[in-house]
Amino acid sequence: MDFSSFVTSLGTSFIIFVVLMLAFTWLQRKPGNAVIYYPNRILRGLDPLEGRIGTRNPLAWIREAVRASEADVIAAAGVDAAVYLVFVGSDSSSSKNLFDSVNTDNPVVIDCVFMGSSQVICSFIHAVLAILVLSGIVLLPILLPVASTEPAPFSTDSNSEGSFKNLDKLTMGHVNKRSPRLWAFLLGIYWVSFATYYVLWKAYEHVTDLRAGAKISPEVRPEEFAVLVRDIPAAAAGQSMKDHVESYFRSLHPETFYKSMVVTDNKEADKIWAEIDGYKKKLARAEAVYAKSKTTGNPEGMRPTNRIGFLGLTGEKVDTIEHCNEKIKELVPKLEAEQSTTLREKQKQAAIVFFNSKPAAASAAQTIHSQKIDRWTVIEAPEPRQLIWTNLPKKFYERRIRSLGVYGIVFLTVCFYMIPIAFVSGFTTVQNLKKYLPFTKKIVDQPEIRTVLEAYLPQIALIVFMALLPSFLMFLSKAEGIPSESHVVRATSGKYFYFIVFNVFLGVTIGGALIDSLKTLVNHPGDITSLLGESLPKSATFFLTYVALKFFVGYGLELSRVVPLIIFHLKKRYLCKTEAEVKEAWAPCDFGYATRIPNDMLIVTIVLCYSVIAPIIIPFGVVYFGLGWLIARNQALKVYVPSYESYGQMWPHMYLRIIASLIVYQVTMFGYIGLLREFFYAPLLIPIIVASFIFAYVCQKHFYLAFFHNPLEVASQGKKEIPNMEAIYTAFIPQCLTNDKFEGGDQFEDARSQSLRTTSF
Amino acid sequence: MDFSSFVTSLGTSFIIFVVLMLAFTWLQRKPGNAVIYYPNRILRGLDPLEGRIGTRNPLAWIREAVRASEADVIAAAGVDAAVYLVFVGSDSSSSKNLFDSVNTDNPVVIDCVFMGSSQVICSFIHAVLAILVLSGIVLLPILLPVASTEPAPFSTDSNSEGSFKNLDKLTMGHVNKRSPRLWAFLLGIYWVSFATYYVLWKAYEHVTDLRAGAKISPEVRPEEFAVLVRDIPAAAAGQSMKDHVESYFRSLHPETFYKSMVVTDNKEADKIWAEIDGYKKKLARAEAVYAKSKTTGNPEGMRPTNRIGFLGLTGEKVDTIEHCNEKIKELVPKLEAEQSTTLREKQKQAAIVFFNSKPAAASAAQTIHSQKIDRWTVIEAPEPRQLIWTNLPKKFYERRIRSLGVYGIVFLTVCFYMIPIAFVSGFTTVQNLKKYLPFTKKIVDQPEIRTVLEAYLPQIALIVFMALLPSFLMFLSKAEGIPSESHVVRATSGKYFYFIVFNVFLGVTIGGALIDSLKTLVNHPGDITSLLGESLPKSATFFLTYVALKFFVGYGLELSRVVPLIIFHLKKRYLCKTEAEVKEAWAPCDFGYATRIPNDMLIVTIVLCYSVIAPIIIPFGVVYFGLGWLIARNQALKVYVPSYESYGQMWPHMYLRIIASLIVYQVTMFGYIGLLREFFYAPLLIPIIVASFIFAYVCQKHFYLAFFHNPLEVASQGKKEIPNMEAIYTAFIPQCLTNDKFEGGDQFEDARSQSLRTTSF
Structure with missing residues (x-):
């Protein structure tokens, strides 16, 4: 990728972002769109525009997102969302409000939950954002000059202003082998590691407090x-x-x-219940249609009818309202009988x-x-709503064996997922299209369409397979016999993380470099290290674009909610007949942690790994997580509705994966500095790798048990009377x-x- | 070591054993020795010879040891001893008695504690003994012929009857490199591993039952x-x-x-209390002396006196009885004052x-x-008696740091313990003795004494250091901040195990072989593998002798209790004046698990590691553990008195160390078969090494939590009224x-x- 295409890509992304932001500003003001932009507030019975009256400032949402306290977030979207925001970059200065509002009459717990001094530090905590900012303020001013002022023997045209070489000059690839300047990079790795330890420890403390704070609230759960x-x-x-x-x-x-x-x-009762529910919905719809037909057409109206055969296409034509009523009357006793059989037998x-x-x-x-x-x-x-009823009776050893089996499948999936994609990609070419679907020939043969198809057809397989992956992993996680929805989401998130780090991060950087190197190795065995040394910074620019694309286009789409908006309006106009159906059409989803967190973790991994090689990536990471934090806050406060509440049990998973990323980073750096830059003191990185493992262990020991279980002093808080x-x-x-x-x-x-x-x- | 010295060594050990057994048979019949041979029974208020009346059979103790039920063992020496016997080789057929005698009215628990079928299998369980027997009955008849019938190209004098070569013929060293016969040895490793898994699993189940059975007894603890x-x-x-x-x-x-x-x-109160106790003992002793002097000498008797200065050698001469009474009178109010200060402040x-x-x-x-x-x-x-009062207030982080420090010291000790010994050995030579202690010159110069001294003087350092080691490790374990005596013993046992396996087992076999090999490597690089291949069987004969020495001399000494007997009689005759002092002189010790278990574990490690290389070691191991089981049962029933009861918490440690030995064995075999015998299929051993780790993990998961904690259904058993x-x-x-x-x-x-x-x- 040369410099101009880098700038083009960045510029295109930015323009899309600006367009989406403008769309958002314009669309969210229309009252008809409130159900799309404020569903959370509507469902909580608040006026969607309450805080907005008098402010027509298009950036008002930013002020609202920043101003809202952590307690507001918890009230709107639960502890899980608040913990996710801590992960991305929430500040906790306002969490004290939460605890003040809770009736805690035991001084011991108050004392435990709040330790005066840690509170002051906590207010500067932003987890990933904090790690990146802390890294950036030291690495950028030190490493960039160190790298760029190195007299470079092998890049002769380094003074041609404005070319891509200038970006290259800012990376470690520009520093000579065995140069004493590598000390700065080595110490940079130490700095990033210690910043991570510090921030993670504080964040863990804060999340523990959040969790306990929510648990001691007087509400009966x-x-x-x-x-x-x-x-x-x-x-x-x-x-x-x-x-x-x-x-x-x-x-x-x-x-x-x-x-x-x-x-x-x-199973049986569920089936009958679903059937009754279906008929009830159909009935309501038919009644609405009938009532409407009275107002528009003839005053008696037209009773809706339908066929009762296959897919409503064949069979006898019946009056829908009568038919549904009959069916419901018939099914209710059946359900009752099934219910008592179920309960008894x-x-x-x-x-x-x-x-x-x-x-x-x-x-x-x-x-x-x-x-x-x-x-x-x-x-x-x-929680009752997240119980996976069918998994509960699975026996102890069955669960173990299922887990083993699932992990075997996940291992194979992670390693060989690319094979079916490549196979299908090879199959879906323009030639094959013409061959197997001859009627498309005319369209395909037009040169413009042909170009587009040739560019995108092979990608379709990738897109389809990648879109199916989360559901597949979710299905696998459920098959393990896990009893609750939130646990399934955590398990899925873990699996997706392995997949994405292995296939995207390692696939693009190390994999690509290695395959290139192998080729070179066969032809010119001497060139291998220089090639690998070149391909790492090469990947750096790829990932710069990737991160920018993610935040400009991804966040733009998320904030503007263009897709749900269009779907909602289409549904409302052409499909929805009753109020319930309209409500269903705009019903907001939850955060979707199963894919959201691994995607964020991928960015963490990328930014950490390149933080020293190409420190210029750090600002991109900061923007990603800063913008992400802002938008996630907005969505938490106004849009998404949590489908369960696990009191931040996701946190130990996130924390462990941040550590895992850190270790991947340290090991990569050890290899890069030691092997490619041939730096004699690279083994000095071994202690920091060991330190990461020790930190993970100590942190786990220190927090996990009290996090996982409900400590007695937390459970004993709150109202004493029996509910x-x-x-x-x-x-x-x-x-x-x-x-x-x-x-x-x-x-x-x-x-x-x-x-x-x-x-x- | 040639064959004749092997036989000599074995013979000498056996003669010592026979002498000690005869001494035991003769000595234990004397009523005056009952306090040495039956102290446990005496302290429990039983007639020491109760079961023996009418039987003057010298082997009656064997019948008694075999016949006693597990419940008897628990009654006499506690669950810890019973668990130790399970480790060594107890059968559990009689454990049902224990449970029958316990009032268990809840059918659920009975059902949990006893699963009909497992009971049948359990009765064949003997832990280590069972592992060795199971291994032996398959390995001996298969591997010995396989090894000895191999046509040996490099041992030409193999048909010289009676020579040591015949023993060598029975080892794997006799099988040619890359011979297909190595398959038998490889499969032998699998057999030993599976036998170990099976026996350990069953033993763990049995120990869990034992523990629960003891815990549900109605006794108030x-x-x-x-x-x-x-x-x-x-x-x-x-x-x-x-x-x-x-x-x-x-x-x-x-x-x-x-x-x-x-x-x-x-601390203060303890000091004063000890002082008072000392004076009380002195008083009782003086009074006894005074009373006795009345009967022997003049009718008024002679009031004993002592000096009150340094060590009773200097200072004023006082009447002991008066002085002690005064001192006690003076100290009691001081103790009372200190007690209330302690409690208050x-x-x-x-x-x-x-x-x-x-x-x-x-x-x-x-x-x-x-x-x-x-x-x-x-x-x-x-238990109250095993609380280490001074360790209780140690803070959380202090304990962690102390543990870290202690493990650092243990690591150094294990690695470098030989250095001070070598140094001191070098110093304690006959020359140095003459130089620094000139007055010994005359004695030393006599040729007989000189020979003996030259042979044993350097060993003294080794003996002294080895004797100090357990106390040193015990001190270190206590310094970790562990709250109970039994836990300290477990910690010491673990440390001692590392020490003994590293220094004795690895030191003798692999270490010795490696150092030899290094020398060879420098001189004749080609010879290394053949040398290592030779030195392993060489060590085998060394360890054969070692195991035999352990069981003949070690067990002989333990059963005959010659040393405590002599010390007791000496004390009784020359030192003891009061009944309390006599009682103190024969007070039995406990099993001393801290050194006993690591020593047994060393034998396990040795026998396992040589089980396939030289299967002839298996019978020696069987005798060691069979005899050990018999003697330990005798000692548990009649001699040792437990100083604490931890309900078999030692078991998870023993089990883990058996697994560790097994893994050492498998890895050694992998190296031996793969590198030295150059067997192409040696990597087939990798799955079994992995299997051992998985077994350890599964076993831990399966049993440990319920073992470590007291399950609620066990705690809820027994009397319901408040004691x-x-x-x-x-x-x-x-x-x-x-x-x-x-x-x-x-x-x-x-x-x-x-x-x-x-x-x-």
């Missing part, structure tokens, strides 16, 4: 009164699973045990056990119940087993707790 | 109602540490908290917290209390803070619980 029990051994003959579970837990927790809910196999070897206090549940979740690890596994209950336990219990009943029609009756709710009456409760 | 709390943050100004601890635990465990005992700095940042039920304490010990890892660390309380909590509390009060003279008064006991009265309790 059902999952805090429950534990999830898996691997229940078979009940004695004649004893129901429910009795079995209850007698076990009552004997071990005589004072605090409340009730249990045995997990059932809801489809009990599985897992249960949710309820306690009458938060500390009791927290303590039970941390205590080993059985002597055998494969029986009575007790863990903290996830409405029945409501807590009901919150866990899956949708398909509730019956909103018969809400007053107790035949359903109590088929579950029937055995309760026979016991001493 | 104070430590099961308490937790140890360390790293308590500073109390608020004006609040005593005791109030601080109690308010914290009362708020977190409102229903189950009973009381707390703050750890104090008892020397409270440290650690405490023992008591709960009113076992499950509450078990659950509290497993629950994380504070969000910060360095505050309110809660662990299971060790005498005050007695439990009192059990933890250190000796120097009790006052037996004023037992009725409450001024001491309640200085501790003074604050209790002001609280709501």
Whole structure:
């Protein structure tokens, strides 16, 4: 890539960004678009434009994003979003508000959660952003002059102003081999490492506080009164699973045990429930169509009809409203029958056990119940909405074996994903298109279209495969037998991270360089090191463009929400008939951490790895994360709605991956400085690699346990009175087993707790 | 070593063994020696010879040792001894008795503790012995013929009957390089590995059951109602540490908290208490002497006197009885004053917290209390008798730093211990003796004495240093800040294991071979592999002798207890004046796991490593562990008295070290077969090395947590009524803070619980 194409690429991206920003400024003011730009606020029952009245400043959103406190973010999008913002670059100066608003009457906890001095430092914490800024303010002013003032023996045309060579002059590739100036780069690596340690430690402390702060809020959360029990051994003959579970837990927790809910196999009930739901929606739609036809056409209106055969295309034509009503009438008793069968006969070897206090549940979740690890596994209950009901009864060894199998598949996927893509790419050429789809020949033969197709056709396979990947990894993670949605997202994120680092980062830099080198090695064995030395800075400019593209186009699209906007308006105009359907059309998604975090992590890895080779990449990284932070804040406050709340359990994963990136960086640098620059003191980098491992270990030891488990002093906070336990219990009943029609009756709710009456409760 | 010296060595050892056994048979029958041969039974109040009446069979002790059930062993010497016997080679067929005798009314636990089928298999379990027997029955009949029938091109004199070469013929060294017969040896390694996995897994299951069985016994053990709390943050100004601890635990465990005992700095009180105790003993002794002098000499007797100056050699001569009485009278008020000062002013940042039920304490010990890892660390309380009071208040980071420091010192010790020994050995020569201690010249110059001295003088340094090592390692382990005696023993055992494997095993075999090889390498570079190939079997015969010496002489000495017997009789005759002194003279020690287990582990490592190279070592190993098991059982039943009970917490350490030995074995074999025998398929051993790591990991995951913590279903067993909590509390009060003279008064006991009265309790 030469300098002009670099500038062109940068410029194009920037123009797209400006256009998208203008579109955003213009579009978000229209009241009809509020559901796209402020869905979170609307769903929380706030006036979408409340804070905006009087300000027609197009950059007002920036002020709002910056001004909002961490407590606002948590209120709008949950702790997970706040933790993500800490990862990207949130400041925590305003988190004190959160804690002030919480009723904490125990001085011990207040003391633990807040240590005066750390608060001051915390307010300068921005995780990745902070790492990059800290690195940048030292590396840029030192390394750039050091590199550019080196008398370069092998670049003779270095004084031709404005050429791309000037960018090259700023990289380590410009420094001579064995030059004492390499000391500056070596020390730069130390500086970046220590900055990372410092920032990560502080950020971990801050996230721990955030998590505890959210957990001690007085709000009643059902999952805090429950534990999830898996691997229940078979009940004695004649004893129901429910009795079995209850007698076990009552004997071990005589004072605090409340009730249990045995997990059932809801497949059938789910299916019937979905069918009823479908008919209900169809009915509502048909009624809306009918009502509308009354106002527009003849006053009696026209009753909508449909065919009941395959895909609504064949079969008898029926009146939709009547048909749906009939079907619903027919299915409801079926559902009821299935529900009681499920509750009675489809009990599985897992249960949710309820306690009458938060500390009791927290303590039970941390205590080993059985002597055998494969029986009575007790863990903290996830939120009801994120329970993966079908995974709960999976047995201990089955889960282990599934995990192993999944990791085998992931390994193969990471290593060989490119092979089917290459194969399909080879197949989807213009020649093949003409050959197999002769009717396209005329179009394809036009020279302009041909050029475009030739350029993009092979990429289609890549795009399709890459788009399918997250769903595939999500499917694999679910297949491991993980009990909760947030855990699946974490697992997917991890897998995606391996994939993206291996295939994009290593694939582009080291892989490309190595293959080139191998070729050279065969032909001119002497040239290998100089080639590798050249190809690393070459990749640097590729990644500069990549990062810029990511933030200009990616963030532009995210903020302006052009795609959801178009889809919404199309749906609204042509498809939606009822209010519910319109609401569904604009329903916002969540942050999508499964792909968002690995993508950010890729940028971290790239920027870290090139931070010393080509320090000029650091400002790009700073812009990426600075802009990312701003936009993510805006989206958290106004757009995205969290689909679960895991109280920042993503953090230990993010932190570990930052360390992993750091180690990749250190090892790469060790190889680069030692082998390519032939610097005699390169082994001085070994201590810092070891230090990274030690830091990861110490940090894990220091924070993880109290992060993973709910410490007793946190669980004991808040209101002491016993909440409405029945409501807590009901919150866990899956949708398909509730019956909103018969809400007053107790035949359903109590088929579950029937055995309760026979016991001493 | 040639064959004749091998036979001589074996013969000598055997003769010593026979002599010691005869001595044992003869000596143990004398009633006066019962305190040496049956101290455990005497201390338990049993008739020492109860089971022996009517049988004058000298081998009766063997029958008794074999017949005793595991429950008997536990009753006599605790779970730790039973677990040690499982390690060495116990069978568990009789362990069911233990559980039958325990009141377990919950069918769930019985079901958990006993799985019908595993019990049948368990009864064939003998841990190390089982591994060796299983290995032996396959390896001996297969590998010996395979090795000996190999036509040997390079050993021409192999048919000279009776020579040492015949032993050599039975080793792998006799098999030609690249011979297909090496397949048999390679498969042998697989067989040994799988036998080890199987036996270890079963043994771990058995030990877990043993531990749980002992823990559910109805006996009230104070430590099961308490937790140890360390790293308590500073109390608020004006609040005593005791109030601080109690308010914290009362708020977190409102229903189950009973009381707390703050750890104090008892150094001063301890000193005074020891002084008083010394005077009391002196007084009793003087009184006995005085009483005796009345019967023998003049009827008034002679009042014993002593000097009160330096070491009793200088100063005024006083009447001992009067002097001691005076001193005691003077010191008791001083102790009382110091006791109340200690309790009031020397409270440290650690405490023992008591709960009113076992499950509450078990659950509290497993629950994380504070969000910060360095505050309110809660662990299971060790037994009162094994608490290391001075280590309790050591802070979190101090402990970490101390551990690091200690491991640094251990590393240096392991690597460089031989250097000071060599230095001192060089110094302690006959020449130096004559030079620096001229008065010995006459003796030294006699030729016989000179020969002996020249042979043994350099060894003295080795013997002295090796004898000091366990105490040194014990001191280091204590310096880590470990809270309990049993944990210190485990830590010492681990360190000693590293030492002994590195210095003895690796030192003798690989080290020796390598140094030889290096020399050869310099002179004749081609000979290196053949030399190493020769030196491994050479070491095999050295270790054969070593193992035989260990079991003949070592076990002979242990069983016959010649040394304690002589010391006891000498003491009794010349030193002991009172009954208490006599009792002290025969007081038995415990098993001394800190050195015993590493020594056994060394034999395991040696036998495993040579099991395929020279399978003939297996019978020696079987005899070592078979005899060891028999003698350890005898000692457990009759002699040793445990100084603490950790419910077999040593097991995970032993198990891990067996795995470590196995891995050392596999890696050695990989190198030996691959490099020295140049076998093409040696890389087939890599999977089994990986399998060992996976096995260790899975086994750890499977058993360790439930082993380390007290599972709730185990803690919930037994009597439900609340025991005498005050007695439990009192059990933890250190000796120097009790006052037996004023037992009725409450001024001491309640200085501790003074604050209790002001609280709501």
